[in-house]
Amino acid sequence: MKTELAGIRKTFGETDALNGINLEIGEGEFVAIVGPSGCGKTTLLRLIAGFETPSAGEIRMGGHTVAGPDHATPPEKRDLGMVFQSFALWPHMTVSEQVAFPLRHHRFIDPALKRDAAGRVRQMLSMVGLAQYGSRMPSELSGGQKQRVAIARALAPNPSLLLMDEPLSSLDARLRLELRNEIQTIHRQTGTSIVYVTHDQDEALAMADRIVVMNGGKIEQAGTPEEIYSRPDTPFVATFIGKANLIPGDWRDGRFHPFGSTEVAWAVPDVAPVFRDTGLCPLRPEQLAFGTGEGIRGTVRNVLYQGREIHYTIDVGQQTVDLVTGLAGRLSAGDPVVLQYRPIPVGSSPAINEMEYR
Known part of the structure; x- marks a missing residue:
């Protein structure tokens, strides 16, 4: 019926x-x-x-x-x-x-x-x-x-x-x-x-x-x-279903410059117009990774061991960012890190998001 x-x-x-x-x-x-x-x-x-x-x-x-x-x-x-x-x-x-x-x-x-x-x-x-x-x-x-x-x-x-x-x-x-x-x-x-x-x-x-x-x-x-999870229409949906990071920055020529960076540009697909209009980019914790070279610098605030994965909270300026990785290369609170965008399918197992930070 x-x-x-x-x-x-x-x-x-x-x-x-x-x-x-x-x-x-x-x-x-x-x-x-x-x-x-x-x-x-x-x-x-x-x-x-x-x-x-x-x-x-x-x-x-x-x-x-x-x-x-x-x-x-x-x-x-x-x-x-x-x-x-x-x-x-x-x-x-x-x-x-x-x-x-x-x-x-x-x-x-x-x-x-x-x-x-x-x-x-x-x-x-x-x-x-x-x-x-x-x-x-x-x-x-x-x-x-x-x-x-x-x-x-x-x-x-x-x-x-x-x-x-x-x-x-x-x-x-x-x-x-x-x-x-x-x-x-x-x-x-x-x-x-x-x-x-x-x-x-x-x-x-x-x-x-x-x-x-x-x-x-x-x-x-x-x-x-x-x-709903991969392509939220609004900031509310992005943060209520799952826990997306609403990262501020600028959209220029179809690429996102996080935190106003001129050197770092991420090609993030399927982002609803409301985010582009307001200078935000919704990224799930599994879409961020630790890396070297160009990226956004931050400091580890909290480390939560969850068995098959590790949940990190990272301080980036006045904002905190959530990130999920596998178990390799575990970091500690206070460690400096470089955040990079990882273009993997949203919702993929965090276990594949192994850390590249050295």
Whole structure:
């Protein structure tokens, strides 16, 4: 089912929570909505779910208008499922009963699924790795297991659209990684459209077909993870998704002169016009390297060993620059360095960015 948002605006009093949102979610697409706290991403999800009514604009699902300024189809009359951050399991129901509940009450369920509810429950619990947990109560489950139950319950009636509101934020790092893989697998198996709200940029980059970056109630950029990371449209996107260095300088004849240098010129491709217009160049930490000869001189401030790579913070005048290298030739705080641009594909493994500094 295709979902379309056209000219969506949402106000609370005199505050615009959303302003001019235009977005299309394709059938079977996994869309992640990311942004800082207060950017409007949860409000957007609540509008799609039917918990809020837009102040202006329309929401269409499957070609039918489900929301506008004067009306909103209630959530139970939209063909969707929802997974919350807080799990939202009923404490008096077993795991199997949790998953079976929407099979009895979902308006759009296929009659065949309803007739074989027990089989569908077994299928969903097996899909999320809880085949042997059907008789347990929520109090007997870990946090990760509870979230798996919530996902199975939301998917049991086979909704056309699944909404997920920061579903992994309350879990520890290991469980988040584990459930990322599970959600990706489930998405491939079911083909359900997913709108996934998160503040975790790594989750969005790892899981989504398309990322929507929001800021101040508006969409800053929408595109594939590769487009968002490699070719950010604005300084906000460059620094929010990953951690780009916004290096000041001059653009002359298609080349960038960092920090106003007349001797050093870098040929950096695919830089959005806004950066050229404002005298900035967004470079990811893996696009900088230590070298000899011409370059930008600086001093190592901090050294962070990360196992397979080393993260450096470099003082260059009044600015700091982040750089990632492999393990060879480790430097120490206070060492003088020369920074050079390394034209490698953005996002390549930092381990190949071995240091040439001697």
